[in-house]
Amino acid sequence: MQGQAALIALPSVGDNGTVEPTSRVIVALDFDNRRAADEIVDRLGDECCFYRVGMELLTAAGPDLIEHLVGRGKDVFLDLKLFEIPNSVAGAVRAAGALGVSMVTVHSMGGADIMGAAVAAARDFPHLRVLALTVVTSMTGSDLADIGVNSSTETQVLRLARLAKRAGCHGVIASPQEAGLLRAELGAGSLIVTPGVTLSGESRAEHARPGTPRAAIAAGASHIVVGRTITRAADPVAAVRLVRANMGR
Numbered sequence: 001m002q003g004q005a006a007l008i009a010l011p012s013v014g015d016n017g018t019v020e021p022t023s024r025v026i027v028a029l030d031f032d033n034r035r036a037a038d039e040i041v042d043r044l045g046d047e048c049c050f051y052r053v054g055m056e057l058l059t060a061a062g063p064d065l066i067e068h069l070v071g072r073g074k075d076v077f078l079d080l081k082l083f084e085i086p087n088s089v090a091g092a093v094r095a096a097g098a099l100g101v102s103m104v105t106v107h108s109m110g111g112a113d114i115m116g117a118a119v120a121a122a123r124d125f126p127h128l129r130v131l132a133l134t135v136v137t138s139m140t141g142s143d144l145a146d147i148g149v150n151s152s153t154e155t156q157v158l159r160l161a162r163l164a165k166r167a168g169c170h171g172v173i174a175s176p177q178e179a180g181l182l183r184a185e186l187g188a189g190s191l192i193v194t195p196g197v198t199l200s201g202e203s204r205a206e207h208a209r210p211g212t213p214r215a216a217i218a219a220g221a222s223h224i225v226v227g228r229t230i231t232r233a234a235d236p237v238a239a240v241r242l243v244r245a246n247m248g249r
Contacts (some may be wrong), residue, residue: 024217025243026077026193028052028227034061040231041069047237050102052077052225063099070100077193077225079173081133083107086117093118097125103193105173108132108160115167129171129191132164137175137196138206153209154178158185165190176211176221183220195225199246213246 027048029037037057041048051074053066058078069076078101082089089106096104106118115132122128134157135144141152149156157178162185164172171191174182182192196210216224226243233239 023050023075024221024223024247025213025240026050026052026223026225027230027240028054028195028225029057030054030227030231031057032060034065037061037065038068040236041072041074043236044230044240045237047240048230049073050075050077050223052079052227054079055081063095066099066101075102076100077103077105077223079105081105081107082118083110083114086113089114090117090121093121093128093130094124097122097128100127102127103129103131103191105131105133106169108134108164108169108172112163112167115164115169119168119170130169131171131173131191131193132160132167132169133173134160134164134178135174137209140208154181157182161185171222175209176216176219176224177209179211179216179219179221191222192220193223193225194221197224197226197229197243199229199243213243214248217247 025048027044027050029040029051031037041051051069053076057065066076066078078096080092082092082105093104106115108115118130122130135153139153144151144153144156157174158181161172161182165186171193172182173193173195175196176194179192179194194211194216197213197216198210200212213224229243230236230239
């Protein structure tokens with residue numbers, strides 16, 4: 001399967017096939033304007049090499065921001081959660097690849113055809129990895145029941161992760177609380193990226209299934225996504241170092 005080579009091919013991964021500690025922290029640029037994003041990237045400088053850009057910032061700033069980050073030597077996790085007909089998803093993945101991003105997300109609830117179309121479109125871009133969103137970190141079992149899914153979040157995450165693996169995705173997105181189950185299920189070669197990561201004592205914000213950096217990495221996450229802990233800190237450089245220290249790396 002393609003995913004078995006994912007860790008070796010990613011640009012922020014060492015020659016021995018392991019993810020370098022400095023690239024395990026993905027800083028979420030959760031802003032509604034380009035200036036704020038540029039300011040935090042400038043302040044972090046060489047301390048951070050990986051950034052998440054979601055729908056809000058992409059809509060506000062446009063693709064020029066992505067090209068700017070890539071041009072500065074940064075890896076970009078373009079978190080689009082694509083959920084459309086396969087042809088449209090494939091087109092969006094090709095556009096992401098042309099921008100130079102390292103990771104792009106597709107919604108696993110779209111099914112095997114949509115995920116397969118994303119994976120096929122990514123093959124023209126050697127450094128692009130397709131990750132399948134399982135269950136967003138704000139959702140609980142009761143939220144799943146509201147949409148007719150009568151399973152626990154853990155069961156649903158594993159079900160969707162298996163589907164993503166069969167579709168050829170390079171990894172999955174899930175909360176830190178499912179990282180251990182996913183690592184056991186998917187094996188050593190798959191990427192497991194965990195949003196909802198906060199330091200002990202911090203507000204969990206909208207995340208219903210949070211975890212600390214140390215817990216996420218110890219359970220098997222390949223990358224953690226950290227937002228306000230770093231971007232809203234008085235000293236973002238000190239904050240990212242604190243997160244990395246908490247990882248035990």
